[in-house]
Amino acid sequence: MSDPQHPYSDAVVANGLVFVSGSLPLDADGAVVPGGRAAMDAAMEQLKQRMATVGVGLADVVKLTYFVTDMALRDLANEQFIELWAEPRPARTVVGVAELPRGVVVEIDAVAKVSDDRSASSAIVSDDRSASSAIVP
Numbered sequence: 001m002s003d004p005q006h007p008y009s010d011a012v013v014a015n016g017l018v019f020v021s022g023s024l025p026l027d028a029d030g031a032v033v034p035g036g037r038a039a040m041d042a043a044m045e046q047l048k049q050r051m052a053t054v055g056v057g058l059a060d061v062v063k064l065t066y067f068v069t070d071m072a073l074r075d076l077a078n079e080q081f082i083e084l085w086a087e088p089r090p091a092r093t094v095v096g097v098a099e100l101p102r103g104v105v106v107e108i109d110a111v112a113k114v115s116d117d118r119s120a121s122s123a124i125v126s127d128d129r130s131a132s133s134a135i136v137p
Helices: 037-052 071-084
Strands: 011-014 017-023 061-068 091-096 106-113 133-136
Touching (some): 017 037, 061 071, 071 091
Parallel strands (some): 061 091
Antiparallel strands (some): 017 106
16 A cells, blocks of 8 residues: 555565665655765665565676766665675666755665566566566555
8 A cells, every 4th residue: 555655565576576766865764865985885685685575685686777866876876786786797887966855965776677487477476467467565
């Protein structure tokens, strides 16, 4: 069930791909994590938690997007990216934006593939929708 502050799904599985909504740098209590690298790490942790709800992880990521309020944060994004992924790394974009929700400095979203060793249907809710897609709130 969505609410006005969160009117979207955290992750959607469709045709063997997982589309993960933007993740903010929030701590376990929902407070904003300030700063550069600490904020990047907190946003990545949120992203990992969202991916885990549909059974994928960082190794499954094929495309990552960082949204940053200061392009100077690109170097920190590069540092984090290199630490988390070995070659060949996922495709990646860093987009400079004027503002992000709650005044955070970074938001990260991702596209991941369903692992080759499991069926996409294992992450799919059976209902009236096509068996090739599911929405995870």
